[in-house]
Amino acid sequence: MASDFSGSADDVDPRIGSEPVAAERARDMLASLDGDRRNLAERMVVPAWYYPVFAGVVASMTFFFSVPSWPHFLYLLHLMAILFLGAWYRARCGINVQASVGRRSNALLALMMGVAAFAMVASFFLGRYVQGVGWVLLVVAVEFVAVIVLGVRYDAALRQEIAQGK
Structure with missing residues (x-):
C-alpha cells in the first residue's frame, strides 16, 4: 500500500492547487463567509x-401573578404564547432567540429576563400584601416598556455580532 505522501507533483489535489493559489482561495472563502454573515444579519430583522x-x-x-384567585392554566397559556413567539422567530430567521452570540447580546438578554423575573416577583408580593392595584400596574408598565426597549436593543446587538462574526 502506497503512502498518501509519496505522490509526484502531478498528483496535487486540484481543489487545493499550489500554495499561493490555495492561500488566495482561502481568502476568497473567508470573504464569502463575511458576506454570508452580513446577509444573515440583514435577514434577521x-x-x-x-x-x-x-x-x-x-x-x-406579570399582572396575573398579582391576582391570587386567577386560574393557573392561564399561566400555561402565557408560557405557550411566549414559546410560540420564540418558535416563530426561529422559523422566520433560523436563529434561536434564547441563544446569544456575543457578550453584548448575552448581557441584554440576561437583563431582559432579569427585569421580567423581578417584575413577576414584585407583582406577586404587591398583589398579596399591598391594597390596590396601582403599584402592580406601575410595575407592569415599567416591565412592558423595558422588555420592548431591551428586546429591540438585543435584536440589534445580535444582528451586529453575527455580521461581525463574534
Whole structure:
C-alpha cells in the first residue's frame, strides 16, 4: 500500500492547487463567509410588532401573578404564547432567540429576563400584601416598556455580532 505522501507533483489535489493559489482561495472563502454573515444579519430583522406583542404577553402574565384567585392554566397559556413567539422567530430567521452570540447580546438578554423575573416577583408580593392595584400596574408598565426597549436593543446587538462574526 502506497503512502498518501509519496505522490509526484502531478498528483496535487486540484481543489487545493499550489500554495499561493490555495492561500488566495482561502481568502476568497473567508470573504464569502463575511458576506454570508452580513446577509444573515440583514435577514434577521423582526417585524415592528414582535417586541410589543412579546412585552404584552409577558406584562399580562406579570399582572396575573398579582391576582391570587386567577386560574393557573392561564399561566400555561402565557408560557405557550411566549414559546410560540420564540418558535416563530426561529422559523422566520433560523436563529434561536434564547441563544446569544456575543457578550453584548448575552448581557441584554440576561437583563431582559432579569427585569421580567423581578417584575413577576414584585407583582406577586404587591398583589398579596399591598391594597390596590396601582403599584402592580406601575410595575407592569415599567416591565412592558423595558422588555420592548431591551428586546429591540438585543435584536440589534445580535444582528451586529453575527455580521461581525463574534
